[in-house]
Amino acid sequence: MQELNIIKIGGNILDKPTQLHRFLSDFASLPGARILVHGGGKIASTIGQRLGITPKYVDGRRITDAETLELVTMVYGGLINKQVVAHLQALHCNAMGLTGADANTILASKRTVLEVDYGFAGDVAGNKSINVEVLHGMLALGITPVFAPLTHDGDGSLLNTNADTIASVLATALASRYQVKLTYCFEKRGVLQDATDDDSVIAQIDREKFLELKETGVVSAGMIPKLDNAFAALTQGVRAVQIGDAAEINDIVAGGKAGTLITL
């Protein structure tokens, strides 16, 4: 099976032109098939402020009301996605911007209202919600899909969807056709043994190590869902999951010393 790299970048790099250019240059130079998934919450907040849209939170989680959905549709699906695509085209990477609505690539359902109504937030049920045929067709044409963190419900509504989740469900769905390597880029060089020391990257984490890190409190509340997602992806056929700094993407993808490798 052919190798496929799925790489997720977050808001911490999207608003820094120099770092973004360096990352996109590295991404464009990767060999073989690849998919990029981007976030963009920070930029959406800035433009939301200019539009007079007040962010709504319940228990620290953002609520996507109707005007926030319009905001993220503009910012994620339009501004960020198309700028990244045009940038990659200049680097001779044949990028194509997508939301889950485009060619019905990712079907989701509006999050069920239990105690909190998250509004237009989308949950992806699983592998079957991914249009593997179309994505395979695009990759076969030499196209690099670039996903904004948006899906749709099949009834005409777009849904705001976590970019980590999108990367993860794409990875598991495409694992039947490709040797998928999933890489989450974030603001640190990997999972750190000591949060105050950027050089204390843990090279490898398996389930046993993960339990130990949780017990000793080394991994933080923010990192636990990322690692949970990573293990879920590995149990569903993804070959490798890595977490690291976008600036070291070439080394991470090449299986070098950079980043943290998650294994079962």
Added chain:
Amino acid sequence: MQELNIIKIGGNILDKPTQLHRFLSDFASLPGARILVHGGGKIASTIGQRLGITPKYVDGRRITDAETLELVTMVYGGLINKQVVAHLQALHCNAMGLTGADANTILASKRTVLEVDYGFAGDVAGNKSINVEVLHGMLALGITPVFAPLTHDGDGSLLNTNADTIASVLATALASRYQVKLTYCFEKRGVLQDATDDDSVIAQIDREKFLELKETGVVSAGMIPKLDNAFAALTQGVRAVQIGDAAEINDIVAGGKAGTLITL
């Protein structure tokens, strides 16, 4: 050769939910291959106002400065395009939203500065600027491309590009592979003999008739470039060009009595 309908809709329908829904339902029910091209200037102006972006004009033509480019990238490429795509998906039309940057479908060049600097406005040089292979590949997968009026320069910049022009260059480029029918929808039922009488639609206009209509002042300044574009498309192999009301799209496409048919 297979038939391909390329249909352009403008801002006058995009901001009217009931009419838009009716049009998209009709569009989704069209048989065979089709491409939709949308405008959206009215919605961009409204959101621009909320963002405090003042529209700039020279001789009645809008100037796309850097902040206006960001605005139209958000509104055309994000808000309008993705809402239309999600809406079409709900109508079981496998739509995929595109700008010219996506999969390098339309390469343009920044308009040359002569007396006026139009800013980030894109001109498409001709058929060779269209990635026919990718569009053909998508259509073969049963995908319906939905174009926002944006292109790119290949050097990383998006460009604001007239939606009529995009429809026209797509039509002429794809004429080598398909029997292309190009339809421009606008606020009238066709080219009118009497601007004050909506029922005075001229059924057919050929070159001779066009000259006559220009001489007698029947066709207005706004209509002349549309008709010029139509004749240019016909001389480059497009089978039919029609102008009419989005509400009558089924009848227009079926070659019925609605709209104005342009012929050589």
